[in-house]
Amino acid sequence: MKGVLATDKRGVRELGAEELVGWDEVTHGVVLNSFDLEVENPAFSRPEERPYSDFNSYTATVASWRVIKPVYNRDICIDCQNCWVWCPDTSIISRDKQMLGIDYDHCKGCGVCVEVCPTNPKSLLMFGEAEDPEAALAQWPEKKKKAKK
């Protein structure tokens, strides 16, 4: 998974940590270029293939906003993609109809993905930001029985 998810550029900077350059170095007309090189329509390229410029927020991280984080349990997931479609932070990484994991550089820990997860038990659960993922998986709850009528 690491090979697909890790790119050299994603989440490399805290917001506000960028270099404050002088008036002679700011961009012409306050214009920001999304990419360093010419690109084909990015609708046809995967994020990991794109030449993101330093101006692209893809290169920044908002991880520090989080106090709780979603942990993903591959064993239960049915790849329904509910979490993908409703993630407000483009932080559910899906490739070829498969959920691969969470982009912790861009996830703000809102918890929407957990709420919309339909499996029983859920394939995503919120844990404290400091929680070790392995430890989180070890304490995953059992399947809940339907309440008897």
Place this chain on the structure above:
Amino acid sequence: MAIRSIKNLKEFSTANERFEGAHLLCPGCAHSMIVRELMNATDDNLVISSATGCLEVCTAVYPYTSWDTSWIHIGFENSATAVAGAEAMYKARKRKGTLKDPDAPVKFVAFGGDGATYDIGFQWLSGAVERGHDFTYICLDNENYANTGGQRSSATPIGAHTSTAQAGRVSYGKKQKKKDMVAIMAAHGAPYVAQLAPNKWKIMAKGFQKALETEGPCFINTVSACTTEWKFDPKDTIHITDLATDTLMFPIYEIIDGHKLNILYRPKTVIPVEEYLAAQGRYKHLFKPENKHVIERIQKEINEKWEYLQRREEAGV
């Protein structure tokens, strides 16, 4: 035209995202769900404008942009006109043969919040639609000026508390009804007008695609639940939106060519509006005995509107 297949969510999820993370929208904000879905509904190139507001100030803060497509923001009121200008330039340059890639398919999209759409930018939107520019305007309707701390807009429903229509000892919040923007835009004779919600992702994606495919000006009002100003837990954005659509507070429907109305979603069980109101802090005061009449009025108006929409649909005119 490169409309993406949306037979099911798995297929939809193969989209290559063009709206990037590390934007500054609140955790759980529905704006970005809606924007992502629009951008993922097509493979065409996009030229997007955004009005001043939450979306704009959170996705293009120098030196960062969250947009992988052409994007422009001018002011609070002129998102429609900004993209209309770009669309006019596209037509001129196409005719003159000065485009770098004249065959590249492109769609023009304007975003605005309800402040930009219902209020300050009303005239600009009306003008651009009347002129018939080929673009889609999407209102991210969170029913208040959320970017500046939650002031009333003409999209704020009656009874909601906002910082400029406050609930207090002698006030139940906003006194006026929400403006019916969908009807107003349909009255322009726009070829496609709809009200959609992100919890019904497939209906919304299809509506977006219909608007993008339709030549001429299209208007879509989307309900964008605002965790900060509606006062609910960020994780509950979709739950609250479910309540909005299933209480019929936000009926989901389209109007074709200014007259033909189709209801796009009918809740299996219609939920009493009280449940929707009770889930949000902005309506908390309505549950005091002296404000009960407001809830009754809201429910009554929902029922009447739903009746009206159904009759319009049945009439098929």
Place this chain on the structure above:
Amino acid sequence: MAEKMELQEVEVWDGNYAAAQALRQAQVDVVAAYPITPSTPIVETYGAFVANGYIDGEYVMVESEHAAMSGCVGAAAAGGRVATATSSQGFALMVEVLYQASGMRLPIVLTVVNRALASPLNVRGDHGDMYLGRDSGWIQLDAFNAQEAYDLTLMAFKIGEDINVRLPVMVHQDGFVTSHTAQNIHPLSDDEAYAFIGDYKPVEEMLDFSKPVTYGAQTEEDWHYEHKAKQHRALMDSTVVIDRVFEAFEKKTGRRYNRLETYMMEDAEVAVLALGSTVETSIVAAKQLREEEGLKVGVIAPRCFRPFPFEELREVLAGVKCVAALDRSCPMGAMGTLYNETCGALATIPAEQRPLVTNFIYGLGGRDFSVEEAKRIMREQKGHADVGHITTHIQQFSGLRGPKLGFFESKRS
């Protein structure tokens, strides 16, 4: 393809028609406009060109001037040539977007037919709107007659679109006096005019999909200042390109333009500084005074109101004894703009070379400014020069009914 128009060597055009012809010859890609008196005929004439096949570009008649400039900004960011026209209240409505256009470095051309600002409502010419635009980051060129309105509109595209400038440009002319007064015009042929301006070269265009661009980003205290400083620098540096374009135009047509126009200043003892059609009135007055009374009077006129010709002005005024700055806009609680700019420039030369400087407010709401009144003012300046100090109020209202209105006096000790 747009039809070409056969033009005579000499045409009889008013200022509005001249500006519309220049827009046609520039082959503008998008004109987004809203009509307003007295610039309406520019938009109407252009519309007639559209209707008769002379225009390939888009002609977008929007619902307000704010939308006109908004459409222009969107169009310009999409990488083509853009122009519009306005006046007065329409200009005021545009102001928000004027700042956006210059901040985004979009070389839009705006032909402004100067008119007074309400209240009270008035359709006649003064410079209230031109002055309202002076901090907006646009290059402001001022035409004193219809020929100049034509010439400067053509040159505005070449200046603004220059890769070293990339700034929007206003071309001002006076409402009615210039815009509606027909005179003999020597136009260029369509081919010559277009060749002079050249093709538009897109920069950071939204329609180049291989290079997505974000226009209109937010900046707060850590970035805004640097961007504004860079923009100011670009406006200051645009003088080099303005001078170059003026020279190229002279080579082509024999018509010479300067950022600061001077008339009879070689030996002038007193001078007036003015803008717009008043310049020609003042030249006639100065000539008469020279011939009839032997007074050495000259006239100075900023062709380029922004960037302001600071150095040129202090140079031409060094050694002059008295100068009157004529402002056709009510400064409301201060001295007039031309007065302030003049004093600012003069404060930087040795005291013994500094002329006395007075300020006249005149011609508001289209009040006529006559040759006789110009002569009276010039004689009065000569009087100040002779005694070595200002004998009247420093700021006076010219051509005003009622008791004499003036403010401030010289401090002589």
